[in-house]
Amino acid sequence: MAIERTLAIIKPDAVGRGLTGEILSRIHAAKFYIIAIKTRRLTRKEAEGFYAVHRERPFFEELTTFMSTSKVVVMVLEAENAIAKWREVMGATDPAKAAPGTIRKELGASIQYNCTHGSDATDTAALEISYFFSGSELV
Ligand code: ATP
Numbered sequence: 001m002a003i004e005r006t007l008a009i010i011k012p013d014a015v016g017r018g019l020t021g022e023i024l025s026r027i028h029a030a031k032f033y034i035i036a037i038k039t040r041r042l043t044r045k046e047a048e049g050f051y052a053v054h055r056e057r058p059f060f061e062e063l064t065t066f067m068s069t070s071k072v073v074v075m076v077l078e079a080e081n082a083i084a085k086w087r088e089v090m091g092a093t094d095p096a097k098a099a100p101g102t103i104r105k106e107l108g109a110s111i112q113y114n115c116t117h118g119s120d121a122t123d124t125a126a127l128e129i130s131y132f133f134s135g136s137e138l139v
């Protein structure tokens with residue numbers, strides 16, 4: 001297994017409900033190394049660019065509105081097999097279908113308000129990291 005980096009976001013629903021600390025503790029407990037972290041309020045355009053793969057989906061408008069309503073926490077996480085590992089810690093997209101003990105199962109409110117984002121592959125992870133962080137922030 002290789003050491004990988006993935007992009008994680010604590011979404012506006014979770015930041016707004018005061019769950020940032022709880023989610024960071026889970027990240028530490030799962031032994032990810034936080035390479036970079038910052039808070040941002042995404043513009044509508046940034047949210048649309050970030051979720052461009054979903055632009056034809058019926059929920060695109062709602063999703064990009066939601067993601068740009070208030071602050072998010074964006075992070076680069078490093079670990080062995082970090083991409084799949086972070087998706088495992090988050091759980092399935094829909095909290096109702098997520099495994100017990102996962103962030104989305106325990107803290108998520110709905111398929112949209114599901115607390116966190118995680119990259120889904122090596123190429124998207126690299127693209128998403130560069131969307132928010134410059135090279136000098138990643139050393
Ligand atoms: P993410 O990309 O945020 O990590 P994911 O990879 O598990 O989540 P995607 O299919 O990429 O899921 O969907 C992106 C986001 O769009 C979801 O996390 C969720 O916030 C929202 N979403 C997905 N499906 C729906 C839906 N049917 N209705 C409303 N929102 C949805």
Ligand code: MG
Binds near residue numbers: 120
């Ligand atoms: Mg996704």
